[in-house]
Amino acid sequence: NAGVTQTPKFQVLKTGQSMTLQCAQDMNHEYMSWYRQDPGMGLRLIHYSVGAGITDQGEVPNGYNVSRSTTEDFPLRLLSAAPSQTSVYFCASSYDGQPSYEQYFGPGTRLTVT
Amino acid sequence: AQSVTQLDSQVPVFEEAPVELRCNYSSSVSVYLFWYVQYPNQGLQLLLKYLSGSTLVKGINGFEAEFNKSQTSFHLRKPSVHISDTAEYFCALLIQGAQKLVFGQGTRLTINP
Numbered sequence: 181n182a183g184v185t186q187t188p189k190f191q192v193l194k195t196g197q198s199m200t201l202q203c204a205q206d207m208n209h210e211y212m213s214w215y216r217q218d219p220g221m222g223l224r225l226i227h228y229s230v231g232a233g234i235t236d237q238g239e240v241p242n243g244y245n246v247s248r249s250t251t252e253d254f255p256l257r258l259l260s261a262a263p264s265q266t267s268v269y270f271c272a273s274s275y276d277g278q279p280s281y282e283q284y285f286g287p288g289t290r291l292t293v294t
Numbered sequence: 295a296q297s298v299t300q301l302d303s304q305v306p307v308f309e310e311a312p313v314e315l316r317c318n319y320s321s322s323v324s325v326y327l328f329w330y331v332q333y334p335n336q337g338l339q340l341l342l343k344y345l346s347g348s349t350l351v352k353g354i355n356g357f358e359a360e361f362n363k364s365q366t367s368f369h370l371r372k373p374s375v376h377i378s379d380t381a382e383y384f385c386a387l388l389i390q391g392a393q394k395l396v397f398g399q400g401t402r403l404t405i406n407p
Contacts, residue, residue: 211393220303222384222397223338230393238394270337274393281326281345281388283395285338 181206184286186271192292193261201256201289203271211274212254213283216240216267223270229254261293296321298387300398307375308406315370315401317385326388327368328395329359333381341383344368355379380405 187202205212213228215238225238229248243265245257254273258265268290272283301316319325329341342353349361359370368385385398 213394215395215397220399222298222300222399223395224397225394228394272338272395281393282328282340282343283393285330287337 183207184271184273184284186269186286186289188289189287190290192294193258194294195261195263197261199258199261201258201269201271201291203254203256203286204252205254205271205273205284206252207273207284208251209273209275209284210251211283212248213238213272214244214246214254214256215270215272216265217270217288218267226256226269258291263293265291266293267291296323296325296387296389296396298385298396298398300383300385300401302401303399304402304404306404306406309377310374312373313371313375313379313403315383315385315403317368317370317398319366319368319385319387321366321387323390326390327359327361328386328388329353329357329368329370330384330386331355331381332384332400338384341370375403375405377405377407379403 184205210231214226215223217223224240227246229235271286274283297320299318307313327344330338331341344361352358357372382400382402386395
């Protein structure tokens, strides 16, 4: 199993540009989430999905869109990039329920918006 | 609302010394608690978790944590640290039903030789 994969690893955008961060998992997990990591703030939830076709907002959803057309993929779209979206983005997936409740994280995408 | 507070942003210790990273949480419902570790330029890896049962939980790499419901704490400990333990450590609380993790701010552990 590849686990959770994210592409690209690094990206530089200009203000106003759009892009999609890709996330895929091969563990047949129902739940998938996107977090952003900023210094001194830990990880904050952007959007999450409890299954294909179902998404919801997290703590910091503004400026981001998601969709979940398949169990495997959960892309994150930046509609019009802003410098405040400079961050490291992590995708995670998990089963629902026992015994684990563990979330599996991808390696991250480091995004810089100039 | 649920929240997690990590009481130290940075903890410097000498190699082979013991260490404790402190985590307090706030929740009006039953919680699941986790510690994740992030090595430099890597993703997050699960260290240990408390779901139920024994309040002392053991994880990987010699780490352990104690769940204290009365003090709403979940402190992480290791009796003797190694240079390879240099990393950032995150305490997190799981909101049941939606699998949403609420993270603390992180504690950067640096080990001095």
